[in-house]
Amino acid sequence: MKSCTIRPLELGFLLPALLGCFFFLDVSSRLLPAAWFTFRPQEALGRFPLAEGPYSPGRSLFMPVTYGDLANLGNLPAYREYHSQIASSDAFGYRNSPELLRAGNIEVFLLGDSFSLGTSLNDQETISAYLNRMGFTRVYNMAGQDEIRPLPQVLEMARRLRSTGGVVIYQHLERKSTPTAESLLNGPAAHAGPFSRMRRMLRFAARDLRYYSPVKIVCQRMQRALQNDRIFPNPYREQVVVLPLRNGRPMLFPAADARGEAPRSCDPSGLVRFAEALRRHGFSFVVLLVPNKYTVYRPLLAQPPAAALVSPLSEIQESLQRAGITVVNPLPALQQAAREALSRGRLVYWQDDTHWNAEGSRLAARLLAEKLETPLARARVENTKGPAGTPPGPVRAPQVSRFSRRSPQTSQ
């Protein structure tokens, strides 16, 4: 083999060196704070979720300028609705205020996805925050970005919070398939021990280091700026539809929702078995159904489609109610609120986001609170008897809520 001395400005040196620089930049930038590169706090807080919850534990992040996921997904900067957002996590990585853990006495656990987690909302605007402010009980937000919290995790969190029973609220989004019994009942416990915690930490660290690349984010943003349907076609545009409302205001919707793509499964048997299992552990079960944004705003479009929309929510609601499960379906109330808000030039979902805004979240919390009375009372009574397999819970005097004067409307 001949000797290989090469000068710096020869391609054989220059280009591998540049490649090395790119690699170094990529690797080192992965250690920088994600908030510098993400467009909303959720992604930044979601890095290294080293506790049970979806967020990195014990963090609070204020982002002065953020916007909706649909504007980002469809690469539609003209439709961004800029706002500020503050998002925090407790010691377990869930989205709760630290005071809630200190206060204890938690009776309600909220499971769900980004709607319950409060994506695009401030800490004080999530469903659990509204319920807590209503003051009749303490609600712990166990929602994740997308994943289901299975029974072992719920029970373990209840044990950690010294809760011996109460109510579990499961939030189900219209576009998603109903969960299977296996996924709800047989998932792993959050942490069985220190090794399990370390494994989880390593897994998430590896995942985040692998998939999160600021260099990639910056390069994608530069390319997306060119893919604006003027210089280059916007290939992301097809994932989002922009439809005008009655008052002419444009509204963004996920294209799959507008096309009426139904979820693969609407079988509620998994939820029914989950409810039975929870009951054995001293918890009542309430299901909160969340309609797609398109379902809520469809009647308010400037040109509503002629064909009727078949929402799976009614079917799921009926099946669950037949099984004796309390169901909150806020669709009619949200449609009514959306109509009224629109007449005032306001919205109940963000214009550029899949999720509801503070108005929508507050409405869902109010409806939930109304239906929570009975199962909560039932759970309290059950807990005074001492459920099988669990130690009897402390006897607490029923708290008087601001809704207690209303006649309870159970859905069973």
Add this chain to the structure above:
Amino acid sequence: MLFNSLIFLYFFLPITYLVFWRLRTRQQRYVWLTVTGYVFYSFWNYKFCSLMAISTLVSYFAGLGFLRWTAPRQRKLCLVLPIAFDLLLLGFFKYANFLLETFNQAVRLFQGAAQFPLLDIVLPIGISFYTFHTITYIVDAYRGVITPTRNFFEFSCYVSLFSQLVAGPIVRFREIEKDLENIDQADRRRGLNIGWSFLVIGMSKKVLLADSIAAIINPGLAQYDSLSTWSAWLCALGYAYQLYFDFSGYSDMAVGLGHLFGLRLPQNFHSPYQALDIADFWRRWHMSLSRVLRDYLYIPLGGNRGGNHAMYRNLMLTMLLGGLWHGAAWTFVFWGGYHGALLAATKMFGGYWARIPAAGRRAGTFLLVVIGWVFFRAESFAMAASLLGAMFSSKPGVTLTGASALVCLLALAAVLAHAGPNSFELKHDWKPAPALGFATLFVLCVAAIYGEHQSPFLYFQF
């Protein structure tokens, strides 16, 4: 794994390169290149590695057979059996469903009821290329053009060499034999500079030019029946340049990677859009395939030895099969037939054609080629007819999004393709200023690779 992917640039290439040059002996390098070839292939689908291994083994033993036996009958057996095996593999994976679908369509046409269900087959990537590698090796060994190698790893390294494994060039053993023999004597420094030069030229062609053109014309071609005349022409020209810069970019990268490992792969494109007639075009476009079709199909069929009619028939047969090689669809067969007819016409009316000024001949040849590419790109004859209808009429319709950018890109592509030198005409001995230009191009390419998911090379599907 794609050449224009981060995993290739950051991990596969540096590891393969560094280990290769640490190894001293020929045998070690053969083994290493074989291993890396299979690793490279397994990133697509590891299950099909066994297929390539079997094909390699069969051809290797055929080569040993030629070394051992001199009797014509035994040699013929060593020729026919492995080629039949290779063609059966290729036929099954690439053409079984095409034949079944054609049969079903024919039955439906005649109101019949019999329908065969299509098979659940995945086309192994690169099978068309490595099958041709092994076939040309066997035929050359039979003809005595090459001496088959006794070294299994030398042969397996030739078949599975990652730089030319999945989309060519179709390198014949005789073209690379000397470099393989001297692989332990390779000049690392010279190969390094030339290799990176080819690599960046190829990557820029693919990532900056071909992919940018594709980003504009693909949404247009998806609505082909509503394109205006102007848009249809932009799409047709865009595809002509996209295909050229995509495939020649891949070939340049393959050649560059070969140089990094001391292997000089043959030229695959010689400025084909500067061709003066269709025969000239085929001497310049996908040259390695053209040579294979000429030496292993056209000449064995009789070539031009049996008079004009036999020559036209042989040309047509060769090009029809060449079209079919590109893809299992009748549009490819038609495209092959179209070029066969043009080649025959060139032979027939070459004298008249030669009287036209060179610029006119170049323009005419390019126009004929672009029309051919319409069939090559079309997913059906209806699509081809619709596009050609729009091109050769005055039709209002949809304007392409990004048409202005496309015009700029096409102007740049046209200058490079029609007036610029090809990558083999360059000396690749760059002074500092051009080297910095190359560095800028490389940074842009890497940024573009970071920015979007990597698009596969067009010829991977063939």
